[in-house]
Amino acid sequence: MNKIIIVKGLASNKIVQTISIPHSNLKNMSLMDFLRANAITIASSCNGEGTCKKCIVNNELISCQISLENFINDAEVSIVEVAYL
Ligand code: FES
Structure with missing residues (x-):
């Protein structure tokens, strides 16, 4: 069963995206890189x-x-x- 990440924007008070994590090899990346790879804007x-x-x-x-x-x-x-989403 795939794991799920729910991205919630605190500024909008909405769920921005629900992301399924399909491959275990993705787990080696940082959380920021994973979110960015799924089109979530993370400031840096x-x-x-x-x-x-x-x-x-x-x-x-x-x-x-x-x-x-x-x-x-x-x-x-x-x-x-994410505070600013
Ligand atoms: S991008 Fe994480 S501390 Fe700068």
């Missing part, structure tokens, strides 16, 4: 070096510094909240 001015903190989701997670695998962990459904 350091290109994933972990210094700008513009890519924060869920109020505290630096999405360029966490792997997709660690983020989804054992959950069937994971929620990503």
Whole structure:
């Protein structure tokens, strides 16, 4: 069974996208890269070096510094909240 990420925009108070994670090899990428690969706009001015903190989701997670695998962990459904969406 595929795992699911629900992307919620806090500014719009809407679910922006529901993304199914089809391939386990995708889990090696960062959460930020995965979201961007699925057309979710994630702000960045350091290109994933972990210094700008513009890519924060869920109020505290630096999405360029966490792997997709660690983020989804054992959950069937994971929620990503983005403040400016
Ligand atoms: S993109 Fe700059 S800290 Fe994540």
